[in-house]
Amino acid sequence: MSRTRSPARLRLWACAALLLGSAQALAYPTKPVTLVVSYPAGGSVDVAARILQQPLSQALGQPVVIETRGGAGGTIGTNHVVKSPADGHTLLITLSSHTINPAIYNKLPFDTEKDLAAVSLVASAPQILVAHPSFPAATLADLVQHGKDKTDVPYGSAGTGSPSHIAGELLKQRTGLPFVHVAYRGGAPAVIDVLGGQIPLLWVSLPAVTQHVKEGRLKALAVSTAQRTPVLPDVPTVAETLPGFEVDSWYAVFAPANTPADVIAKVQDGLIQATRDPAIQKAFLDQGAVAVGSTAQELDAQVTREIAQWKTLARQASIRVD
Numbered sequence: 001m002s003r004t005r006s007p008a009r010l011r012l013w014a015c016a017a018l019l020l021g022s023a024q025a026l027a028y029p030t031k032p033v034t035l036v037v038s039y040p041a042g043g044s045v046d047v048a049a050r051i052l053q054q055p056l057s058q059a060l061g062q063p064v065v066i067e068t069r070g071g072a073g074g075t076i077g078t079n080h081v082v083k084s085p086a087d088g089h090t091l092l093i094t095l096s097s098h099t100i101n102p103a104i105y106n107k108l109p110f111d112t113e114k115d116l117a118a119v120s121l122v123a124s125a126p127q128i129l130v131a132h133p134s135f136p137a138a139t140l141a142d143l144v145q146h147g148k149d150k151t152d153v154p155y156g157s158a159g160t161g162s163p164s165h166i167a168g169e170l171l172k173q174r175t176g177l178p179f180v181h182v183a184y185r186g187g188a189p190a191v192i193d194v195l196g197g198q199i200p201l202l203w204v205s206l207p208a209v210t211q212h213v214k215e216g217r218l219k220a221l222a223v224s225t226a227q228r229t230p231v232l233p234d235v236p237t238v239a240e241t242l243p244g245f246e247v248d249s250w251y252a253v254f255a256p257a258n259t260p261a262d263v264i265a266k267v268q269d270g271l272i273q274a275t276r277d278p279a280i281q282k283a284f285l286d287q288g289a290v291a292v293g294s295t296a297q298e299l300d301a302q303v304t305r306e307i308a309q310w311k312t313l314a315r316q317a318s319i320r321v322d
Contacts, residue, residue, distance in 0.1 A: 028088055028263050032063040035253075038077030038094040040070035044205065044287060048123060048251040049093045051283045052274055059270030073097050073161065073321070075108060078254075082110040086256040088263035091119065096163055096250045099306035103314040104161040104321045112307065118299035119253040119264055120271040125289035126223035127167040127247055128206050128235070129155075133219055135200045140222045140241045143201075147177035154180045155201040156194060158187040161321050164203035166310060167224045167247040169317040174242050194218065205249060206231060206288035224248070231288050251289065252299055268296050 035053065039045040049066050057064040069077035074094050084090035102112045110116075129140070137143040147153045157164040160183045172179040182199055184190035187208040194202040195217060202209075203224075210231060212218040220235040224247040228237055238245040253271060255264060274280050275293030284291045294302075314320070 028260075028266060029060050029062045031089060032065050033057075033060060033088070034065050034067050034090045036077045036081050036090065036092050037066060037068045038070065038074035038092060041068045043070070044125075044207070044289075045074075045093060045095050045251060047287055048284070048289070051280060051287075052093070052122060052271065055274035055277060055280060056267075056270050059273055060266070073101055073105075075101060075105070075110075078112075078116070079109045081254065081256055082115045084256050086117075086258040086260075088255060088259050088267060090256065091267065092116070092254045093122075093251065094254065096248060096252075096306070097161070098252070098254075099303055100161055100163065100166055100310050100314075102307050103310035104319050106320065106322055113304060115257050116254045117257050117259050117264055118296045118303060119255055120268045120296060121250055121252045121292050121294035121299045121302065122271055122275055123251045123284045123289040124225060124292050125249045125251070125287070126206055126225040126229050126237075127164050127203050127249055128209060128213075128223050128232075129167070129171075129201065129203050129221045129238075130194060130209050130213060130218040131201050131221055132194055132197050132199075133217070134197060135219065137221065138219060140236070140238060143221060144175055144177065144241075147175070147179070150178060152178045152180045153201065154182050154199055155203060156182045156184055156190040156199045157203050158190060158205070159183050159185060161314075161319055163224075163247055163249045164205065165319070166313065167203045169313060169319065170245065170247060171238065171242075173313065173316065174245060210288060229288070230285065230290065250292070250302075264296050 035049050037046045037049045053064045069080050074097050081090055081092040137146045155168050157168055187204045190202050191208050193199050209218055213220045222238045223229055223235055226239055226246045272293035275291040281291045
């Protein structure tokens, strides 16, 4: 014989469930939080994770454990986080290739927009366009003029589909110049070749060439971010010549989809608090990056915008990684 539940009893149960959910959210985290680094140990993403490790641990009241799962352009670590419980105890820190990968890979084992929840942008870093000292152009305007008289203008990048490659192809699209991409396996060998004059131009991450630029071994033509970098404040942005140009090699934190909103908010607040700390800001600046800190909504909007932009660029420039 079934019993009819009274409206009053149903309301009590609903209130109890709500209170239980709130109590669980307030208790988060109940154990150490794993921050998965989607690139190899010792790289820039790993360094960013270690900069944030202690302040995030203090904000959350639990140890933050760094776990490296590099490979396949960040997709191995990302896929691990996608498959982890959506309780905030496993988080992802990754690079801006996060929004490039959906544009260049034929198939990913996850949906970048649907399977992950944005938490916070933590730092912004430019790609920089440098030239061998013998190269005739000293500014971006010089380069545009130089390129008009050439059948090809080779430039190197850290690899097919890397942020440096994207910056080069976006510049080619915006100027119509005959840039020819030379893909390297990472920034280090590309820097060696531009220093040796084997290639005239290189798009690369800022820390890889900062000292070479300061000491005059390379000429800096422009940076890819919307604002100049405080690391090399005299180097103009591409946007100063070509308004609207921007390729941001950012670092950001994500969680599995369906992670509770209040858990996301707690991690977000901890990261924003960390990026406002002068010591953390200096640590990022030493790596060629500017500490940012954003809301989950701001990061989510940026991810959506960039995926659409890079899909269009990849299709027009025929950039694919099988």
